[in-house]
Amino acid sequence: MKIKNSRLEAIRLILSTKGIGSQEELLNELAREGFKLTQATLSRDLHQLRVVKSVGANGSYSYVLPRSERYRHGGTDGDVLPVSQEIDTTGYRSIRFSENIAVIHTTPSYAGTLAYKIDNCDFPEIIGTIAGDDTIMLVMAEGVNRTAVLRALKTIIPGI
């Protein structure tokens, strides 16, 4: 189904950017983006995405996508494959935000290459990066939101 896949995509995007503490909360976010569904369906979606409700550093709950089992949506059939089973040229593993910094984790040794690619794109949303061996620190431009950064990165990391 077309709708379901784009919904799963929306869920992944939302969970990557905002801190969501309950399915109801996520339901509202989805409604805001035009998705109409019930908690039952959302529960099933989250189960399929293997999302877990974890306890943050501050003690509150938040839903997180497991980086070991990232899914991407297939364009044709409804089947989804874990990214880990694909040939991955970027080395991308996960991204997290804190204030105006994004931290990208990669396969060991891939961080430099990926950061170089990002720099080369001259995204206005991103003012610079520093890479270690498996980690990139990325500084966001002022006033830019995280969704915009993800959208930009998507052009070079399709599976993000």
Added chain:
Amino acid sequence: MKIKNSRLEAIRLILSTKGIGSQEELLNELAREGFKLTQATLSRDLHQLRVVKSVGANGSYSYVLPRSERYRHGGTDGDVLPVSQEIDTTGYRSIRFSENIAVIHTTPSYAGTLAYKIDNCDFPEIIGTIAGDDTIMLVMAEGVNRTAVLRALKTIIPGI
């Protein structure tokens, strides 16, 4: 309290060993080992240990400990905070904070190793690090205070 700590220890051991799918199930396992408690208390214990209910490969649910709380042998008393083995080969020299960034200075050449250790602990308070030769830049999670970061780091840098 004595009982609580040994119970938390038991929980960690059980979760490291068996596949547990619900709190009630875990409650039974604990009863089998002589721990008498209610689901309410167990819920609180699991929250403290940051245990998450995740979705296994077979689609069924199972409780898992975060890496930073996985079971290891050794320390028995006091806090549940994990202990590292190494005897101050960290090279740690100093730490300073600015906003959501911490900068750690080390003995020359030690930064990479220390950063690697920090990353491996998967502290929820820390979303990533990058190391140079004698400097580590560390990005704190949002909403986390510096004391919490120091407390986390203390588990691998006792002298911090």
Added chain:
DNA sequence: ATAATAAAGGAATAAATATGCAATCATGAA
């Protein structure tokens, strides 16, 4: 030791989440 304060735990319940069932919709074969 005693009072004050904090931590721990149970019972009941609220809140959150998963699921059985039936209806709907799509897809493909005959």
Added chain:
DNA sequence: TTCATGATTGCATATTTATTCCTTTATTAT
């Protein structure tokens, strides 16, 4: 097309998990 099959979903509900309120137990300061 028509039938069979499988996927998707909502509704209602079962199940599970978190929390509120209150009592008990430990810890600290005086």
